[in-house]
Amino acid sequence: MLPLRVDVSRETITYPIEIKSGHLKNIGSFLQKLKIGTHAVVVTNPIVRKHHGNTLLSSLREAGFEVEVLEVPSGEESKSAVVAFELIAKIAEHHAGKDVFIVAFGGGVVGDLAGYVASAYRRGIPYIQVPTTFLAQIDSAIGGKVAVDLPFGKNLVGAFYHPKVVYSDITTLLTLDKRQIRNGLAEAVKYGVICDKNVFFFIESNVEALLGCNEKVLTEIVYQCSRIKSNIVSRDEREEKGLRVILNFGHTVGHAIEAACDYQEYHHGEAIALGMRIVAEISLQMRLAKEDDVNRLNHLLSRVGLPERIEGPRLPEILNRMRHDKKFKSGNNRFVLMTGLGSVKVREGIDPQIIQSAIEKYSGNS
Ligand SMILES: NC(=O)c1ccc[n+]([C@@H]2O[C@H](COP(=O)([O-])OP(=O)(O)OC[C@H]3O[C@@H](n4cnc5c(N)ncnc54)[C@H](O)[C@@H]3O)[C@@H](O)[C@H]2O)c1
Ligand SMILES: [Zn+2]
Structure with missing residues (x-):
């Protein structure tokens, strides 16, 4: 090869x-x-x-x-x-x-x-x-x-x-180990959502082969994701032009989840998967994304074996961590939201109630 x-x-x-x-x-x-x-x-x-x-x-x-x-x-x-x-x-x-x-x-x-x-x-x-x-x-x-x-x-x-x-x-x-493969797959799914629906479809069609470490399929996905990341970085190396920010899809909430759990409970990709579910829900509530696309994302994350709910009563800690995030101040927060599979939009000043209810939806064991 x-x-x-x-x-x-x-x-x-x-x-x-x-x-x-x-x-x-x-x-x-x-x-x-x-x-x-x-x-x-x-x-x-x-x-x-x-x-x-x-x-x-x-x-x-x-x-x-x-x-x-x-x-x-x-x-x-x-x-x-x-x-x-x-x-x-x-x-x-x-x-x-x-x-x-x-x-x-x-x-x-x-x-x-x-x-x-x-x-x-x-x-x-x-x-x-x-x-x-x-x-x-x-x-x-x-x-x-x-x-x-x-x-x-x-x-x-x-x-x-x-x-x-x-x-x-x-x-x-x-x-x-498999958990590390799943962890990386969360970021691969992210690339699919933020800018290339074909990457999303490729993961959908090859979940088992990816989890089974099929070398040909792994090579293809590493290539596709490397291409996407290098493209974005080439156009906005230092996050000055607002392009690189889309790489943060799922990360504002994901980072808060990681921090609220003292970096113990979740690997990075697992917390990001939860973050993606939550921002997809925000996108839905704001009528930016279609229900079918949000369901498709959630279904793929579940098939990969990534978490479906935030374990334990973490909501207050997560909200607290997010409030400490400079970007989260009321009227001043900034999120990368999905508008479809393969496209996102950056939105500021999202109603904190919408954010809270989206996190609630994925919190606890209920
Ligand atoms: N620089 C960036 O742009 C950027 C982007 C994303 C994440 N990060 C950082 O990356 C770090 C997480 O990276 P990670 O997920 O690779 O974790 P990691 O480096 O801790 O590796 C995960 C585990 O896998 C083991 N390991 C590594 N290679 C192995 C192999 N081939 N076979 C078996 N075991 C192996 C490691 O020893 C470790 O226990 C975080 O610190 C995060 O902040 C940086
Ligand atoms: Zn990440």
Whole structure:
């Protein structure tokens, strides 16, 4: 199979997204041609290293790179400013004066962390994204947003800093558990709703194959979603033109649900699925969306196995979190609402009563 390429460009920035099954073993020779540096610092976690580390590291070494591996524990806790500066200190100590580049080898946590380290060390050194979760391949590795968390908030320290390549090997997804596949599928459904109904239909026709990790179908969906994200980012890299905002479909409410549950109960995609159900309901109540389309979205999310209701009595906490969100002030809130499958509209100043009743509809066990 030929590698698929999608270019993300903004003025002079263009880089490929290489999507293929089984090309991780060729990454060394690929990077040689890229002339990216001589010393590779691979940032990863023990789980990813155990499953796929040998393939990556052998390929880099065989191509003549000096390789150092820096492991961080698996989980969001590693995406912290403290861990980032520990990594920077190690790189500075071990590789001063060397032609060093970073390989972000893992899911979104490692990608955001290693990308931030690359952006900050010596005011920016080259790095590449080798995403190994479905969510990272279709979303977090693309678009140049890198960040780490502070104790009082997620993604508070960060930059826009693009990798030299996003190198997505579909076979790395075969070791993910089903919950992680579902998590990524929530974002894939989102792409379908916000701008490409054919992607939505493709997921509808291939739910079982996707959940069963059929490589051909996974390759197609990773390609389609990468194309959509890179297109949006290319036209509005820094969220200045109001285009990138549509990527937040389902996210204002989803983030509030994640925060109200202290980031314990739901994976990101699961909270976003609930967020999408709720904004679809708001869209319906505002007569922007048709009932058939909203039902179709809800049905697909259920077939994927994403949550149908917010567990427990969370409504007051969710509303509280949303009120703390600057965008949610009365008369000033801003939501991405669906107007059909494949089209959305940004609306401001939505009646808080409509928002509350939509959240209520999906709250509790009743
Ligand atoms: N930068 C962006 O634009 C952007 C966009 C969306 C999300 N994010 C960030 O991404 C992060 C979430 O990313 P995620 O969902 O990939 O989570 P993650 O990085 O925590 O990975 C999920 C789990 O899968 C494991 N894992 C990774 N690859 C594996 C593989 N191939 N086989 C088996 N297990 C594997 C990890 O060790 C981890 O336990 C959050 O921090 C979020 O803020 C960033
Ligand atoms: Zn998301």
